[in-house]
Amino acid sequence: MASMAFLPFVLAIGIWVSWSDMKFMKIPNKAVMALAAVWLVVGLVLVIFQQLPLQTWLWGWVLGAGVLVITFLATVAGLIGAGDAKFAAAMAPFFISADIRFVCALFAACLLGAFVGHRGMRLVTPFRRATADWASWTNKDFPMGLALSGTLILYLLATMLLQF
Secondary structure (H helix, E strand, C coil): CHHHHHHHHHHHHHHHHHHHHHHHCCCCHHHHHHHHHHHHHHHHHHHHCCCCCHHHHHHHHHHHHHHHHHHHHHHHCCCCCHHHHHHHHHHHHHHCCCCHHHHHHHHHHHHHHHHHHHHHHCCCHHHHHHCCCCHHHCCCCCCHHHHHHHHHHHHHHHHHHHCC
16 A cells, blocks of 8 residues: 555656656755655645555654665765765655565666666767757666666555555
8 A cells, every 4th residue: 555655756756756867867966855745744644644654654754764874975986976875865764664585686687787778878869859958868878767766666556566
């Protein structure tokens, strides 16, 4: 039930983050705040209707804070961008009950798929012409928001399908 409730909001935010990261090489703070608001509002509604344990919802905030600290340090070290760090922290609560092995495998698959897809579409002339203003085509960095949002969306879809 929780995955089904979160998915419509996360899907919209994930598409926004992916598009913005490819077009501008930036993940908007508004998107990060929107994702955190989904955990806050939808999560609280699920707690009230006993579809998500209060303790799980609260531990999600703790996980998000922990990921924020770790990704902040990674940003300071120049390993990841600040937008990626903030978005990863906002994503973290949704994985509070997840099997870390599954999440890591899913992220690896999404990262590879996003990288190959992004680099491949860069070579398709009609697509490249239609998106000529995208900063990610010429930037040496990869728009990690594409892989991060894909991981979150596919995780929620997988957990939703496993519930049936």
